[in-house]
Amino acid sequence: MVDIPANIRIGEASLEVGRFASLAGFERFVAAYRRGLAAMEAPARTFDLSTAYGSVRVYRFGDDSGVPVVLIPGRNASTPLWRANLAPLRALGRRVYALDLLGEAGLSAQEAPVRSDHDQALWLEQALAGLGAADAAPYGPGFAKAHVLGVSIGGWAAVNHALRFPARVASLVLLDPAMTFAPVTWKMLVVSLGSVAPMPQRVRMRLLRWVSGGAEVDESLPEAALVASGMRDFQMRLPAPKPFSEERLGQLAVPTLVLLAGRSIVHDPCRAAARARSALPNGQVELWPEASHAINGEFPERIASLAGAFWAAAEP
Incomplete structure (x- = not known):
């Protein structure tokens, strides 16, 4: 059963706040x-957390102690995007939190403009x-820091947050992060039209196949149906994310693992890898030639294994 927040906006015309x-x-x-x-492990708890910009939906999976993991999804997605990743991550013996991005399709409810x-x-x-x-319960006091894992625009959001609030972040794991180390390509701009331009659903599914490296995608997959509906049914009112300068990336002091997809259409992966390696002061960068931008669903066990070792090394 999924509780629906009462403040979700549906059908209200607004130039400043996202809505269905x-x-x-x-x-x-x-x-x-x-x-x-x-299709995922049942959440141990569900939260709707108040912020100055609206309520943020978060699920906690597991009761494990230690530094937790926070998952940030990509554009037009939300917590169910992590269906393939949750079990391998939970097998590491960590509690995992998954949140829905505010101002995006999901069960977080934007109530005030996000302008910057x-x-x-x-x-x-x-x-x-x-x-x-x-x-806090049942494992003692609440956490002060978390390992943050973001995919696509969720990777950009994780870096954007860590640059401004590094004390909250134990480490970053970025899965083919968009607008972070290289500009988006014309192909990704075409895909983004699926969120703003009327088009047949079969065309949206074709765009999703493009993002997934040509893999067959249809609405029998919950993640595909979720993203396709987000593109079709949700109207975002968020500013375009700004790329980070070389100087700004050089200020990212937290340990950062970057996994880039060699078949990504979001950016030039070789260019992104080179810039990440040169700019990050505490970075580990890998380019996976066989991966597409749907890297989290393609390699969930490999990601969990590498991330688990990275998190252990990042902790005192």
Whole structure:
């Protein structure tokens, strides 16, 4: 059962706050969301955390002690995107939190305009601070730091937050992060049209296949149905993420693992890898030639194994 926040915006015209365009579209999204969540380990707790910009939906999986892991999804996705990753990550013996991005398709509910990169970082910091304070039982005091794992635009959000609030972050794992180490390609700009331009659903699914390196994608997969509905049914009102300068990336002091997809259409992967290696002061960068931008679903066990070793080495 998935509780629906009462403050989710449906059908309200707004130039500053994201919303689902119609009740039918929201129901379509929630059906895919429920199907994906049902295929995962049942959450131990569910939170709707208050921030200055709205409420943030977070799920906690497991009761393990130690430094937890926070998952940040990509654009037009949400917690069910991690269906393939949750079990391998949980096998590492860590509790895992998954959040829905504020202002994106999901069960986080935007209530105030997000106008800048600082606003983007601030709502995430407020959510993590609230989560660390609220989720103390049964393993003692709430956490002060977390390992943050983000995919695609979630990787950008993780870096944007860590640059402004490094005390909250034990480490970063970035899966083919968009707008972080290289500009987006014209191919990704075409895919983004699926979120703003009316088009047949079969065309949206074709765009998703493009993102997934040509792999067959249809709405029988909960993740595909979720992202396709997010593109079709949710209207974002967020500023475009700004690329980070070389100087700014050089200020990212937390340990950072970057896994780039060699078949990504989001950016030039070789260019992104070279810039990440040169700019990050505490970075470990790998380029996986066989991976597409859907890297998290293609290699969940490999990602968990590498991330687990990275997290252990990053802790005192």
